[in-house]
Amino acid sequence: MKPRRRLRIYCPLLVVLIAVPALGGDSPGEPEPKPAANAEKQATPHDTLRVSYPFKFASESTYSAWVSRRADTLEAAATGAPGVPRRIELLLAAANRLLSSGTEHAATTRILAVEQDEMPDLDAVGNLIQRAESLLDRADQLIQQHNNDTADTDKESQTAQKVWRELSMRSATIRSFAMALHAYLLDTGSDGDAQSKRHAASKLSGLLESDSVPIASAARLWQALLRSDERDSSRALSIIGPVTAPPLVGSQPYRFFGAILRAKLLAKHRSPTLALAMLMRVEELVDAWFSGQRNRGQALRTSAFVRVEIMQDWAEALSQKKGYDQEVAWCQERILTLQEDWLTGEMPRLLRLSPAIPLLVQPKDLGVDDPKPVPKQPNDQ
Numbered sequence: 142m143k144p145r146r147r148l149r150i151y152c153p154l155l156v157v158l159i160a161v162p163a164l165g166g167d168s169p170g171e172p173e174p175k176p177a178a179n180a181e182k183q184a185t186p187h188d189t190l191r192v193s194y195p196f197k198f199a200s201e202s203t204y205s206a207w208v209s210r211r212a213d214t215l216e217a218a219a220t221g222a223p224g225v226p227r228r229i230e231l232l233l234a235a236a237n238r239l240l241s242s243g244t245e246h247a248a249t250t251r252i253l254a255v256e257q258d259e260m261p262d263l264d265a266v267g268n269l270i271q272r273a274e275s276l277l278d279r280a281d282q283l284i285q286q287h288n289n290d291t292a293d294t295d296k297e298s299q300t301a302q303k304v305w306r307e308l309s310m311r312s313a314t315i316r317s318f319a320m321a322l323h324a325y326l327l328d329t330g331s332d333g334d335a336q337s338k339r340h341a342a343s344k345l346s347g348l349l350e351s352d353s354v355p356i357a358s359a360a361r362l363w364q365a366l367l368r369s370d371e372r373d374s375s376r377a378l379s380i381i382g383p384v385t386a387p388p389l390v391g392s393q394p395y396r397f398f399g400a401i402l403r404a405k406l407l408a409k410h411r412s413p414t415l416a417l418a419m420l421m422r423v424e425e426l427v428d429a430w431f432s433g434q435r436n437r438g439q440a441l442r443t444s445a446f447v448r449v450e451i452m453q454d455w456a457e458a459l460s461q462k463k464g465y466d467q468e469v470a471w472c473q474e475r476i477l478t479l480q481e482d483w484l485t486g487e488m489p490r491l492l493r494l495s496p497a498i499p500l501l502v503q504p505k506d507l508g509v510d511d512p513k514p515v516p517k518q519p520n521d522q
Contacts, residue, residue, distance in 0.1 A: 190446070191257040192249045193439055193490040197514045201246050201259050208242045209269075210512040211235075216276065218509045225287065229280045229308050231509070234502050236276035237315050240322060241496035243269045247326050248497045252366065252398055253446065255491065263327060270323050277316050284309050311501050314356060317344045318498040321363040328370075335370075342367040354391035355499035362395040363498070365402055374410040378403060385422050388430055391499075397423070397430060397440055398494055401447055413455040420444050420451075439492040445483035446491060452476050 198204040212235040219231035247261035287305060291297050297305075324341040328334045345367075348360035365380040384400035400423045408416035424444050431437045456472035459465040483489070504511060 190489040193493050232280040236273040239273040244497045249494045338367040354389045358392035358395040374406045408451040442483045443492040445479045
């Protein structure tokens with residue numbers, strides 16, 4: 142896996158600048174900070190730039206623990222479930238929850254190449270994916286046993302056949318995403334891992350035309366991510382496709398992170414100016430892409446973060462050449478402005494890829510109560 146880097150701050154005094162004005166908070170979650178009355182009071186920032194926590198959670202560790210408990214409750218419910226189809230559904234739901242929620246932090250930090258104080262434990266991520274695959278294996282064994290038992294009989298009704306087909310398709314879909322998550326998040330850069338990424342990308346091809354907008358959108362993002370480290374960027378760019386068209390309901394946040402990936406690829410392989418222009422266009426569409434000002438503000442901040450990274454790399458490349466002093470100075474000026482406006486202050490938060498892959502069954506349809514999260518304390522941000 143390529144090493145991540147911290148966002149470089151050209152001027153150390155920026156950490157004491159006044160926080161940007163609040164963008165609002167009409168959706169649940171942590172509020173944006175209000176401007177400080179005295180900049181000197183923020184000489185020690187309350188927090189640093191990082192990926193936002195899920196609503197109601199105060200740390201990644203508490204969220205990870207909740208995800209594990211949620212999977213435990215679903216797995217326990219499967220043990221005593223009436224009927225094999227219901228047992229399979231709960232096993233698939235447990236695997237789905239682990240992959241969807243348990244990999245959000247690792248996926249977001251990897252895509253954005255952001256390094257923060259609280260980084261994902263990749264060994265724990267690997268164990269989580271392995272546990273999800275074990276749950277899928279148990280579900281598939283039950284499906285295969287049913288198929289063997291009914292192979293020589295026509296007694297099963299069409300309704301029952303439809304139920305079993307749906308369970309089989311759901312298992313295959315979750316497993317394809319599990320392969321993608323494993324190949325991308327646990328990539329070490331070896332030739333074997335490169336082959337695993339290509340194989341996982343091909344497994345997602347069948348999901349690109351899914352009738353489910355979230356499934357098709359997530360498959361497109363993950364397939365592009367798996368192809369993004371290849372020397373020829375054209376394949377990954379073509380998978381992402383145009384990103385400024387109005388998104389379909391259910392395609393967020395996959396379309397947004399696809400735009401982020403497209404900008405990174407354009408900047409690296411084609412032109413930083415194209416990448417920056419595209420991101421500025423995406424920022425104009427954020428209001429239409431996201432409901433709730435909290436998500437909108439975090440999306441704008443995330444785009445600003447990527448713009449800074451692109452301009453930092455661009456300025457470094459130009460500084461190695463003669464006659465580009467003005468261009469380097471322009472980049473540095475824009476970097477300082479973006480950092481002051483978006484990336485410093487009391488609580489700078491980046492948008493979270495949540496869920497990392499779609500939940501194929503909504504929690505309310507499972508009939509199994511979620512474990513309650515540990516409540517935030519008054520001083521939690």
